[in-house]
Every structure is written in structure tokens, then in C-alpha cells.
Amino acid sequence: MDNLLLVIIFLPLLTAIGIKIISNLVNELLLNYLTINSALLSFATACGMFGLLLADKFKPIHLELFTWIPSPEILFEFTLDGLSGIMMLLVTGLSVIIQIFSTSYMSKDSNYSKYFIYFNVFVFSMLLLVMSGNFLVMFFGWELVGLSSYLLISFWSKKQSAAKAGNKAFILNRIGDFGFLVGLMLTLNTFGTFNYEEVFSEVLNGNRESLSIIVICFIIGAFGKSAQFPLFSWLPDAMEGPTPASALIHAATMVTAGVFMLVRISPILQFSETGKLIIITAGLLTALIAAFSAINQDDIKKVLAYSTISQLGFMFIAIGSGAYVAAIFHLVTHAFFKALLFLGAGAVIHEMHHEQNIHKMGNLKTKMPITAAMMGIGTLAISGIPPLAGFWSKDEILASTFANGGFYYGYWALSLLAAFMTAFYMGRHWLLIFHKETGNDISQVHEAPKAMVRPLIVLGIFSLFIGFINTPFFHGLEKVLEETLHYVEITHLPEGITLIILALVSIGAGFTGLLLAYLIYIVDILSYFKIKIPLKEEIKELSSNTLYLNKFGEIIFVKGMKSFSRKTAVVVDGLLIDGLVNKISSLFYNSSQKFSRSQNGFVRSYVVYFGFFMLLLIGLFIATPWLLN
């Protein structure tokens, strides 16, 4: 039975190969049948395996495929426990829904089959990542995920900006991967194994030598993949890719790989206070900066990209405050409502003929009622309005942060501010697209085709109800993860009245944010009451440019690196290495020029040399006995 895991993991890869082989022979329809049926089969098998896992009280299932490296013995192995089970369901399930959407969104694209090949390769890599049984297999999936994300971002590679965005994503991810790789080496050096359970039991048994540095290396890896401060600027640019790919990769699954990895190593992480502090601080900074930037974005996808970064920040806050279940919970709910929002944005972009500026839309709810309603659900869910999905998970994060006490109260307050900003910019986003009367010509806009609307409805239903898998009254997710987080100290929610007050406060933040967005962008109270915000233009500039962090990075790193490499080229390569080589060659050349003059072709000069050396030889003969004595 355990071998069914291989079906789940390798079916997408086989599908990709199959599509490659038959792509020239069949039309789009047959290709759709192949890829969607295989995704469905993978999902069904995943459900079956999850059922088995459930029946067995989430006892981890191990599957050893073959010995990868004989000494030290590293196996190519997979693990299925509660954590990887949830991720497995999420990846395969969303893959089905988003592929159905893609068949409509990508139809008539000249590289239709290529898109589905990349898509399936991505699903394969992500499954490899989440179901890995040791760190090396995870790294294998981790790198493949980076590669397929690069391929999908620069899918329309004829566009200069898409090609550049792909490069940027890949290079910034490299920085994180570097940290991950160093962490791997240190792990092998310290523990002599890559297997999760062996490493964790070593740590739990007290082998905590150089633990902090290992944890920090893994954190750097997670920051790169999950777009945390300061490595987040690739994610907004990654929106150059096809929108359904953005939905799966840059919203729902790939960017959560960092969160997944940190929860996976939580048995190590719990012993490193420094590591947790770094995580929560970076998470908070990311959540605030991204939320602040999202307020003034004009591109329909960029708003969602920044909101993704901000929500990932929330997950890191949860991990940093020790609430691993809350992090995974938010990961799951976020995956659904963010996929919904992205696909909804995709439907809008499709109907607006690839117009992405939200100021050129407006009042689309009359033309696209279902899309508007589903996007509305997504917006309410992300804003944390009960009883939608986002409320339960975000409230759990906020409450867990609060429960830690001490300086965590400050983190809680600032997270609440980020949550408020989330509601505000998401409200603005929805209102500007679907509600505001702008007078733009939208007479050509129609409701999206069925293949796009139906996935939206499915995701909308999930966004409504997925939050109930882990509420204060029903700890479903906590039970799933219990076995995985067996030895991990988890921050628990505060009890009773405190929890209710905290929940009310966060609901209040959500409602206030949405209301403020309505008042400012629809009712326009600012001009009605003649309120002048001081430094309004400056703040706007700062926000739409992400605090100029991108430009800052460009000046420091890109320009600095360029001038450094130019100087290296001139000084080290040009002067030192080339100079040395040229010097040696010219030495031989010049000396040979000089010596060749002695071969002047006059026989008498040769005779003179001959005589001279004969005399020298004779002199030596005579002098030798005298010299030796």
C-alpha cells in the first residue's frame, strides 16, 4: 500500500513526459483529458492515503526507494505524516482546480502544451519537497521547485520583463538556497545523517552543538523561498507569469515551502531562541512593509502579490511565536482564498483583454456577478471576517503571539496593525475593481467562461468553510499534526474571556479596515470633509515603491556588484593575470630577438665563437686542478 505514495509523487512527472511525447499529435482537448485525469487520479490517491493515515492515528509511513549515497548512508526516502499529508492534499487538490481553470485561461496560447508540462513538473517537485523523508530529498525538491517556478515566471519569455523577472526570482532564491545548503552541510557534519527522525532524536537527546547556526542557515533558506524581508522583492515581479501559475506557485504552494520547512524542523527550531526571534521579527517586518506597499499598487496582480508576502509574514510570526499549528492552519486557509483571489483576478484580466490596471476597471460586478461574488468571499476571508477561513487562522496567530506575553505584546499589536492594513487594501482592491463607478467603458466585458467560473465557485466554498478544520471548539488540524509535533513545545491559545476579547479586537480591525476602504474610495470622505493627510504624496510614493527597498538593493547589490566585477576584471584579470602572462611571453620574445642576432650568417663569426669557447674550455682544463686544490 505504501507504494501508492510513488503514484502520487511520480504521476505528475510521467504526465509531463507524456504531454511532451504526444503534444504534436493531439489537440488541446485530448491534452486536457490527459493532464486533468492524471491530476484527479493523483488527488484521489492522495485522499486514499490520507484516509489510511487517519485510520492509523497519523503514525508516519516511511518508504525507502533506494540507497542514494552509500557512505554516509543516505536513502532516497519519503515520509507521510500529518504535516506532509496536509501539504500533499493541498498541492494535488489545488493542482486539479487550477489546471481546470488553466485549460480555459491558456487556450489558444501558442505554447499550450509547454505550459502544462511545466505545471506538472512543478507539482511533481512540490510533492517531492513535502513528502521527503530526509533533508537531501527535500533539497532536491526545493531546487526543482525553484527551477519550475523560474520556467513558469518567464513563460512568456519573448517579453523582456518576464525574462528579467524569472532571472530575479531565480537569483534571489539562490541566496536562500545558499543558506539551506550550508545548513545541510552543517547538519551532516554535526549529526552524520540527513534523516529527519534521526536528526531530531539526536537533538532531543541533548546533542545541541552548533544548533543555532544550523537553524539560522535553514531560516535563510526559508526566507528566500517564502519571500521574507529582505529577500521578498522577487515575488511582485514574478507576477509576469501566467495568472493560474501565479495562483498555484506564487500564492498557494511554492512560497509556503519555507513555512513548511520551518515547521518540519520545529523539533530543532524550538531550542533556538535566536532563531525564533529572527523569524518573528522578519515576519512582522515583512507583513508590515508588504501591507504598506499593497495599499498603493495599481496592478491587479501586484496587490495580491504583496498581500501574499504579507500573509506569509503572518505565518512566520506564528512560527516565531511557537504556534506551529497556527502557521500550518494559516498556510492551508491562505492557499484556498489566495488561489481564489488569483484565479478571480485571472478571470478579470482575461475578460478585460489583458488590462491589469485596477483604475481602468470599475463596476465590474454588473458584468461579472459570479466572479465578483467569489472575489468578495476571498476578500472577506483574507480580511479576517468571521466565519470565513481567514478569520480562524489569523486570529489563532494573533492570539498565540499574545499568549507568549512579555515583549510579544508589541509584536501582537503590530501584527494587528498589519491585519488592519490587510483588510484596508483588500477592500480597496475589490471596491475599485467591482464596485466603483468610474465611467470606464466596460460594455465589452462578459462573465468568464464556465471552465473559469466553476473552479472559482469550488474555491469560494472552501474559503467559506475551510476555517472550521481548526477552531477553538474543534482542534482538527492540531490532531493531524500531533504526531509530527510530538516533541515540540507549542504555544497554546489563551483561555476563556481573553480569547474572546482578542477575537473581537481582530474582527474589529478587519471591519474597520474594510469600512475605511469603503469610506475613502467610494464615499470619498477625505474630499467631503476636506481632510488633508500630511505628506500624502510622499507616503504614496514610498508605498508604491515598497519603501524604495528595490532601488536600494539595486544600488547596493546590483550596481555595487557590477562595479566590483568591472574593477576585478580590470585589476585582477587585466593587470595581474594578463600582465603576468604577457610579461613572461614578452620576456622570451625579447630575449630570443637578442640572441638570434648572434646567428648572423657570417661563417667567420661562428669561427670566432668556436675559438672563444675552445679557449674557455682549455682554460677550464688548466684551471680545474688548481681550483680543486
Next chain:
Amino acid sequence: MIEVSTDWYLTLAAILFSIGFIGMMIRRNALIMFMCIELMLNSVNLTFITASKHFGTIEGQISVFFVLVVAAAEVVVGLAIIVSIFKKQSSASVDLLRTSRG
């Protein structure tokens, strides 16, 4: 009556060798240089014979025969070369043969 000792022969050989060597250095005509070489060879022959007489052994005289044979062979080859040089440039001057200079 002055006794003609070994030294005299050796001195004569040295003088002959020097004349040959200096001739080699200062003359350009290939034939003259060839004669200079012969002169030097014969001065060496004279040294051999002197040494043979002085020590009362025969090896020096045997060496002379070898030298004579080699010189004869060399004359054959050398003269052929000189003739072909003369044919080429209607002069036997070796200074005109500088094509192999560096």
C-alpha cells in the same frame, strides 16, 4: 749545432694552427677557408707524429692515417659544395650565403 727538439715541432704546429685559425676568421673565399682547414688538420697531424716520436709509441702515427682519410673524404664533399656554391652565385664568397641567419 742546434738540436731540433720536440718543442720546435710543437711550436711549428702551433704556429701553423694559428695561421689556419686566423685565416678561417678573416677570409671570405670558401676555397681559401678550405685550405685553412687543411692547414689546421695537418698541424694537428704534426702534433700527433711529434708526440709519437717523443714517447716512442705508434698510436699517434695510426691516428694520423685516420685523420688523412677523413680529410680526403671531407675534401671530396667540401669541394663539391664549393663548386655548387660557385655555380649558384658565380663567387665563392661565404658572406653571400647569409640566408640562414637569425
